[in-house]
Amino acid sequence: MDYLQAGGPTLLGSNYEPVNQKVWEVVKESGPVTGLFHPYEMKLAEKIHECMPWVEMYRCLASGTEADMVAIRIARTYTGKQRIVKVGGAYHGWSDQLVYSLHIPYTKTFEAHGIPKEVSENTSEFFPGDVAGLRKVLEENEKAGGTAAVIIEPFGPESGTRPVAKDFAAKVRELCDEFHTLLIFDEVVTAFRVGPGGAQGYFNVKPDLTVFGKIVAGxxxxxxxxxxxxxIMSCIAAGVKAGKKKAYVGGTLTANPLSCAAGYFAIDEIIRQDAAMKAGENGDKLCDGIQKLIDKYELPFVTWNTGSIVHFEVSGVMYLSAADPDVFKKIPERQQYIEEFGAALTANGVITLAGSRIYTSMADNDETIAETLNAFEEVFSNIER
Ligand SMILES: Cc1ncc(COP(=O)(O)O)c(C=O)c1O
Known part of the structure; x- marks a missing residue:
């Protein structure tokens, strides 16, 4: 039972044949790559625009990590400011500047070895959901030339592992306007998964830039x-082009026919099949079932979901505070609990994201959900109290 779902993109289910067929037709005709523009690049951009009208121009890239890197580069070019603000603990890919304070807020360069210290000098953070804290950071940054962008996942960092208030994204928008800062939504996980309009459609909050990943190639x-x-997007340039400020972006294999056709057909099918709604209902059922088992076995665990993104916390490793002097001792211990829990689920046939997250898809059904809950029960019933 695969609930990792490659970290989220396969909302239609694994290896979805109707999309595979269509992609194969395109590849048979064009080959997987040409290095030129391809009609499916345009079709993909138009499809994304149809779903998220604030995306007026779209640039294909090779990964979510690259897209986050490019977004902050565009923000700096457009605003002429240098500083970037992220949520402490948030994951926005593994680029030099954004691996700062990964997973646990204010752990700074704890997981950023092999990177020169000065690379993090222009990155600041605030606690998840802490709008007043963000204001302070933005005020502080004003003294150092201002903030180019604030980057958030609108449902909270790590796909909502630390949930935020419903008006969080709107409040961040207001602050960005006040401080003339661009707002970047990282929708690598939420785009199309929480509904055709992504998190921006759900909250009806306009980002200046939207970052996409995995799902845009299905x-x-x-x-x-x-x-x-x-x-804003017109700041991007590649090749030799004099006369205006440009954010340099490249990538030989980006926008290849295979990825663009796969993204176009997958998103088209997600919308036609109402896949976000179906996967979301499966997430609700699974979360309800896990909660009942937590109650039955009286375990100190927590579960919640945002539609097809189901969270469960058994050791709270991501909730430790960097202010705790023993934090670096507690991390490996808590990490071990969660790894053992994830391994026990795997041993019972259920693959999750690191023992703490499940991505449901349209392909789940009452039978697979019942089977999954049996596996959870088997693990829960064997936990020593
Ligand atoms: C919110 C978020 N941003 C960025 C990334 C990085 O995407 P990629 O793995 O495609 O580089 C991920 C990956 O899971 C993610 O969850």
Missing amino acids: GYPMAGGVGGSEE
Whole structure:
């Protein structure tokens, strides 16, 4: 039972044949790559625009990591400011500047070895959901030339592992306007998964730039992209082009026919099949079932979901505070609990994201959910209290 679902993109289910067929037709005709533009690049961009009208222009890239890198580069070019603000603990790919304070807020360069210290000098953070804290950071940054962008996942960092208030994204938007800072939504997981309009449609909050990943190639390789208004996106340039400020972006294999066709057909099918709704209902059922088992076995665990993104916490490793002097001792211990829990689920046939997250898909059904809950029960009933 695969609930990792490649980290989220396969909302239609694993290896979805109707999309595979269509992708194969395109590859048979064009080959997997040409290095030129391809009609499916345009079709994919138009499809994304149809779902998220604030994405007026779209640039294909190779991964979510690249798309996050490009988004902050565009923000700096457009605003002429240097500083970037992220949520402490958030994951926005593994690029030099964004691996700062990964997973646990204010752990700074704990997971950023092999990177020169000065690379993090322009990155600041605030606690998840802490709007007043963000204001303070933005005020502080004003003294150092201002903030180019605030980057958030609108449902909270790590796909909502640390949930935020419903008006969080709107409040961040207001602050960005006040401080003339661009707002970047990282929708690598939420785009199309929480509904056709992504998190921006759900909250009805306009980002200046949207970052896409995995799902824009339907789970096929070379999956990433960034989009926004024509004015802001026009900062991107590749090749030799004099006369204006440009954010340099490249990538030989980006926008290849295979990835673009796969993304186009997958998103088209997700919308036609109402896959986000179906996967979300499966997430609700699974979460309800896990909660009943937590109650039955009186375990100190927590579960909640945002539709098809189901969370469960057994050791709270991501909730430790960097202010705790023993934090670096506690991390490996808590990490071990969660790894053992994830391994026990795997041994019972259920693959999750690191023992703490489940991505449901349209392909789950009452039978597979019942089977999954049996596996959870088997693990829960064997936990020593
Ligand atoms: C919110 C978020 N941003 C960025 C990334 C990085 O994407 P990629 O793995 O395609 O580089 C991920 C990956 O899981 C993610 O969850």
